[in-house]
Amino acid sequence: MKVRRRSGSIAEPTGTFRLRPASCRLGLCAVVLLTTTVAARAPAEALPLAKIPRGKVFMVIEPHHDDHTTDYGMGGLIARLIDEGYSGYYVRASNDEKDGPHGYPLDDMINLKECLAATKILGIEQVFSLNWRNDYMDPIPLQELRGQLILLIRKYRPDVVLGHDPWAHYDRNPDHRKVARALAEAFWMAGQANVHPEHLRVGLQPHRVPYLFLKARVDYGRGHWPNVAVELTESQVRRKQKAYSAHRNVYAKPSTARSVRRQLADEKLLVPEIEGLSDQAAAVLFEEWHMNWISRKRGAENGVRYAEVYWFRDEFDHLPGLTEYIDRNATQQ
């Protein structure tokens, strides 16, 4: 994308175009950020590229309708898992009643509908809504939420679970913290027969999840420590963009596009790609550009074209000696 001067000359693609901070939300920032070239080079400390574990089923456990496809991860990885033959399930722990402009009950319903549409774009088979009250999850007994997750893990037996990093610092969203904590216990406790033994009465079997991919904002201090980069294809990034912008109730708002257009006009700049588009279509484009930009940025940081970064955990990572021993001595049957 190029930012042009209204006179017709092509402006240098730099970050010198300043937008008013008060209105600089995602779409506006995207315009600025996209004018900056993302260099395709690997920094000195690129993360190792993650191998997708062998498996059949993954489960995404998050509090909100849109957590599967934030700019700091998941949509790309979900698309890649689907491409590699996995089936996916999405567990939405809250009812999302707070997110949006329409008031509690309407936002709840609209967000769920958009969640179904977005996860379908990514290839997820089913969405389970636990419907805990959005942003009021703190008083929920952790064991109760954990018990629900354990039941779903035992029923669908995921090889991979995706979620928020429970150790991340400075995440001010209480639902992220609560659900991450519950996930952090559920993924291994589901494998212990003495946890909720009543499940075994109805045919469920213990199942410990072998692999975790955890995300958090990498710009929120030191708490989150990504240890792998997941390489993505253009097609996977495209699905991630589409899934993200499907959440029209909270993203891709026409008002954002109007604000950007006003500021571009003030600066006597134009972005050819949005000329002639409706405000809604322009706002969608901004969101998609942003997702593309962050995917390229993470890719450039890690020596590939597109990427997302995660804290990856194998269930036996805390047993480094045994892992080494198994790698050396195990044979294929």
Place this chain on the structure above:
Amino acid sequence: MLKLASAFLLVFLLAGSAAPQTAPGRDRVVLVITADAGDYVLAAGGAIAAMIEDGATAYLIRTTNDEKDSWELSPEETARRSSEESQQAAKILGMREVISLGYRAGELAAVSHTELRDRLMFYVRLYKPAVLFIPNPYAEYGEVLDRFYTGKAAEEAQRAAALENFQPPFSELGLAPHIVGEMYYYAQPFDPRRREPESSSTFVPQPKTVSISTVFEKKLRAAQALYTANYSLAMRIKERLDNTSRRLPLLDAVNRESVNQLVEINLRKLAQIAARDTPYELAEEFHYAGVEYQIPSSYLK
């Protein structure tokens, strides 16, 4: 201001009186707090064994009943066996007594933090330890949150035990306030930032590595005594291998011999990881707060 200075002076004097207890040698009391029976053995068993060999008397407080971690055993049977094995492990390390608080494993999130803290505080005042070992609640990427809850409560118990306005009824039993001179925060070594110095050298513990080369065999035998949990781990590994069409000859027969060998492989590697970049062969890692970390440096001068 004067009040604050007086408070610091009091802390200083009390800490000073505790100082001889912290020196190596006889009569030093060590109190170890653990969530599950194996946590402290794996992360701190060597350092504790070394202190005991050096003449210290050590007590163990185990907050959970370990009822969950087993293979094809009921919670009741798991708890019974784990309790017996916990006693054996502590005995191998040379500990004098194991106190089990009996909370259900995996359920500490529902236990009152204050209740847990005050029960731990009771034992701090009763045994008057010079050294306290606690699970590090700030260690990241640990999956067993009972360690976190126990660590937070233990950390607060250390402070509360020193202040007489916490649990006034305790004084009716003669349990006077007590300052613990040294704190060892222990955890498994998979926190990527575990060796980074903390932001300040006052009031916060700093990374410390302790050689366990001479006591490793003792630590190993203690860990091997925890057979119920170890057998469960071996079966989980075997199951995972089966699920991925792999075979590990060692686990063709899962019995005491093969399980003990798995434990040794695990423990030796953990000790080697902790010894990296140190002069030691085998080690354990801690965050450590001695007396000097509890008093501002300006007052020490």
